[in-house]
Amino acid sequence: METSTGLDNRKLMMWLFLASDCLFFGSLIAAYLLYRDRSLVGPYPGDLFDIPFTSVSAFVLLMSSVTMVLALSCIQRGDRRGMQVWLFTTAVLGLLFIAGQAYEFTEFNHEGLSLSTNLFGTTFFVLTGFHGAHVTLGIVVLLSLFVASLQGRIQQKDSLNVELAGLYWHFVDIVWIVIFTLIYLIQP
Amino acid sequence: MTLAHYRKGQTDAEGAEGEVHLEPGGHAHPSAAEYLKIGAILVVVTSIEVALYYVGMSETALVAVMMPLSWLKFILVVLWFMHLRFDNPFFRQLFFAGLALAIVVFTVAMATLGGKLV
Numbered sequence: 001m002e003t004s005t006g007l008d009n010r011k012l013m014m015w016l017f018l019a020s021d022c023l024f025f026g027s028l029i030a031a032y033l034l035y036r037d038r039s040l041v042g043p044y045p046g047d048l049f050d051i052p053f054t055s056v057s058a059f060v061l062l063m064s065s066v067t068m069v070l071a072l073s074c075i076q077r078g079d080r081r082g083m084q085v086w087l088f089t090t091a092v093l094g095l096l097f098i099a100g101q102a103y104e105f106t107e108f109n110h111e112g113l114s115l116s117t118n119l120f121g122t123t124f125f126v127l128t129g130f131h132g133a134h135v136t137l138g139i140v141v142l143l144s145l146f147v148a149s150l151q152g153r154i155q156q157k158d159s160l161n162v163e164l165a166g167l168y169w170h171f172v173d174i175v176w177i178v179i180f181t182l183i184y185l186i187q188p
Numbered sequence: 189m190t191l192a193h194y195r196k197g198q199t200d201a202e203g204a205e206g207e208v209h210l211e212p213g214g215h216a217h218p219s220a221a222e223y224l225k226i227g228a229i230l231v232v233v234t235s236i237e238v239a240l241y242y243v244g245m246s247e248t249a250l251v252a253v254m255m256p257l258s259w260l261k262f263i264l265v266v267l268w269f270m271h272l273r274f275d276n277p278f279f280r281q282l283f284f285a286g287l288a289l290a291i292v293v294f295t296v297a298m299a300t301l302g303g304k305l306v
Binding site: 005007011012015016018019020021022023025026027029030033034051055058059062063065066068069070072073076163166167170171173174177178180181182185186188 | 217219220223224226227230231234237238240241247250251254255257258261262265266268269270271276278279282283285286287289290291293294297298301302303304305
């Protein structure tokens with residue numbers, strides 16, 4: 001499936017999507033930074049953020065990027081078993097990250113922060129919620145690939161499928177790299 | 189850039205069994221050991237970031253140090269894990285054009301509406 005440029009259509013589409021998603025998350029991050037200090041009532045970021053916990057989540061997502069690229073490396077070498085192990089590990093790490101985010105959201109809610117409490121709550125939950133939705137979609141894709149490979153439907157010649165899933169997965173990782181620094185570590 | 193440029197190296201993609209798939213104009217992907225090295229660097233840089241958070245630097249200094257570290261991690265993942273360093277240059281141009289546009293929109297929005305990082 002190649003374009004007139006000789007490039008694969010699916011890969012071109014994925015890169016185009018990721019480029020457009022930069023704008024999507026860029027806008028959400030800008031909205032958060034613009035409105036986080038304009039809340040009329042608490043709680044405020046400094047009252048809620050648990051940096052040690054979020055740091056562990058960030059490490060988990062970073063490591064999932066390593067396991068993802070190892071899965072791709074395996075299938076490109078024809079090692080299907082290795083790819084299955086690393087794909088499943090990546091999905092588990094993704095699930096751990098989402099579990100951590102669910103815990104964080106629940107804790108914040110118990111502290112009185114909801115989507116409609118103040119501008120901080122609205123922009124924070126929309127930004128991190130959309131990121132979490134991206135991660136969740138990525139987990140579904142990874143598990144689908146894992147099941148397909150168990151059924152023998154992912155061979156070395158199909159490595160592009162794993163590569164496309166990997167591109168998406170690494171993108172949610174780089175978005176978290178930015179969110180972790182700008183939203184959590186750099187606070188007023 | 190011409191069509192011929194993108195097609196350059198197209199025959200490389202038609203490798204034999206066991207060879208790595210390459211996009212036209214691309215180069216071989218790194219080994220697993222190299223990926224692990226990049227992963228280790230990412231862990232170290234993230235650890236430094238978290239440690240700096242607890243040092244108690246001024247807000248301006250924190251931004252000045254954190255932003256390059258975050259950018260380093262971003263670039264490492266994009267160039268090595270997403271293979272933009274090794275893949276067809278068109279993908280790199282496409283992604284960085286989107287990223288540049290996002291940074292421009294971000295900067296204009298922050299400047300116009302009075303936003304600040306700290």
